[in-house]
Amino acid sequence: MTDRIPKSDKDLWRSLALDGSPSSAAVSDIDFAAWLEGRLPHAEAARVDAAVARDPELRACAIELAEILGKPLPPAPPRLVVRAQALVGFAAERSGDRTSRTWFTSLLSPFGVWQRGVMAGLAVVVAAVGFAMGGGLGESFAVRQYASVEDSTALLQPFGTNAPTQLNDLFTDNI
Amino acid sequence: MTELGQIDLRSLAAGHKRTWDEFVQAASPLIHAVVRRAIASYRQSEDDVLDASQDVFVRLCANDFRLLKTYDPARAGLSTWLAVVARSAAIDFVRRRRQATTAIDDIPEAALAVEDRHIEKLKIPDGLLTERQTVILKFLYDEERDVSEIAQLLKIDAQTVRSTHHKALLRLREHFREDDP
Numbered sequence: 126m127t128d129r130i131p132k133s134d135k136d137l138w139r140s141l142a143l144d145g146s147p148s149s150a151a152v153s154d155i156d157f158a159a160w161l162e163g164r165l166p167h168a169e170a171a172r173v174d175a176a177v178a179r180d181p182e183l184r185a186c187a188i189e190l191a192e193i194l195g196k197p198l199p200p201a202p203p204r205l206v207v208r209a210q211a212l213v214g215f216a217a218e219r220s221g222d223r224t225s226r227t228w229f230t231s232l233l234s235p236f237g238v239w240q241r242g243v244m245a246g247l248a249v250v251v252a253a254v255g256f257a258m259g260g261g262l263g264e265s266f267a268v269r270q271y272a273s274v275e276d277s278t279a280l281l282q283p284f285g286t287n288a289p290t291q292l293n294d295l296f297t298d299n300i
Numbered sequence: 301m302t303e304l305g306q307i308d309l310r311s312l313a314a315g316h317k318r319t320w321d322e323f324v325q326a327a328s329p330l331i332h333a334v335v336r337r338a339i340a341s342y343r344q345s346e347d348d349v350l351d352a353s354q355d356v357f358v359r360l361c362a363n364d365f366r367l368l369k370t371y372d373p374a375r376a377g378l379s380t381w382l383a384v385v386a387r388s389a390a391i392d393f394v395r396r397r398r399q400a401t402t403a404i405d406d407i408p409e410a411a412l413a414v415e416d417r418h419i420e421k422l423k424i425p426d427g428l429l430t431e432r433q434t435v436i437l438k439f440l441y442d443e444e445r446d447v448s449e450i451a452q453l454l455k456i457d458a459q460t461v462r463s464t465h466h467k468a469l470l471r472l473r474e475h476f477r478e479d480d481p
Contacts, residue, residue: 134469138441141472142421143434152382158376161384163455167447174431178438182391188443189337190383193330201328209328209357238312293349 143179152176152183161190302326304378313365324357330379331356331386338390341379342398356386428475433468436461 152160152173159165160173177183302322311319335353344352360368370379429437439445439453449467451458 135347135441137469137472137476138437140421141424141476143424154388155370155372155375155381158381158384161380161453161455164376171431174435178431178434181442183436184443186384186387187453188439188445188449189387190334190380191324191449193333193337194380194383198329198333201332201353202350205332205353206324206328208350209324210321212357212361213315213317 157183157186161187161194302442304330304382307378309368309371309373309378314367315361315365320361327382328353329477333389334383334386335393338387339394343392344397348393348397352390353386356389357391358384359389422476424472425475428471429468433464433471436464437468440465 156165156169156173160170160177165173177187301323304326307323307326308319312323320363332349332353335356336349337420339349339352367385371378424434436450436454439450440447447454447458447461451461
């Protein structure tokens with residue numbers, strides 16, 4: 126059954142005009158959405174009612190959205206989905222990476238102070254050991270050089286450092 | 301496929317690519333339908349519908365998701381809010397296009413209509429009708445919607461619409477009868 130109002134009522138209404146300007150009240154998107162869902166408290170709903178009554182654009186919006194919302198909709202063209210998805214891309218990912226790094230850094234930060242101390246201590250130990258090893262190597266190098274000089278002298282003196290005495294012993298008939 | 305109600309809004313507003321992709325998948329049918337319906341009377345091409353729909357997504361993510369961050373889930377559902385935003389963006393889109401290029405023949409007649417100012421209308425004084433009564437009479441007579449449509453639109457019973465209408469007309473008749481000489 127369709128409820129059509131008697132023509133006389135309609136004629137009466139159309140002979141009347143609302144007082145006040147149509148743009149007297151601005152309605153935000155979120156308020157209008159809440160009004161469409163019937164979630165506004167009475168006072169706020171009355172304010173939106175007044176705006177809707179005065180603004181044919183808001184009435185058209187309400188009618189159109191009531192026809193669409195809560196009903197099954199056909200899928201959007203894939204071209205739209207691809208283009209819209211491309212709006213947020215690598216830049217956002219990079220900022221996401223920055224966020225991860227920040228998260229990682231913040232995770233370490235409570236330990237940062239003593240960690241830096243430990244690292245400095247380790248660096249000192251490594252430097253000291255390195256210095257000591259460097260000295261040790263120098264010493265062994267000197268020993269090795271000395272040994273090589275000693276070896277070459279031995280080659281030049283096949284009879285040892287006491288060779289003249291030994292030769293004299295050979296040619297002197299003390300036997 | 302993820303539904304709109306399942307979208308992680310914090311992650312979305314933080315610009316996470318995966319969440320944005322899920323959001324686009326979930327919101328595209330609604331946004332496309334709203335835009336198509338909103339600009340239907342302007343005889344726009346399918347490419348224009350796509351461009352206007354794309355414009356909605358651009359608005360949502362522009363300036364570090366500023367518009368998206370204004371959404372308050374405690375006040376209204378995401379679908380309803382998106383539909384309101386999409387319709388408003390679509391109308392803006394068409395107006396920008398029309399300002400740039402449209403021939404007068406392409407503008408709907410309703411948009412060009414000028415009210416006949418020779419007809420003197422009686423003013424309804426402020427406070428005579430409640431805002432709810434006024435909006436119901438507007439939908440009934442100016443928009444020519446029937447009671448069940450209005451009830452669905454305002455999320456109230458059809459009987460409430462009828463009684464509100466009845467009381468409003470009684471007030472009007474009473475007021476203007478008193479005013480008759």
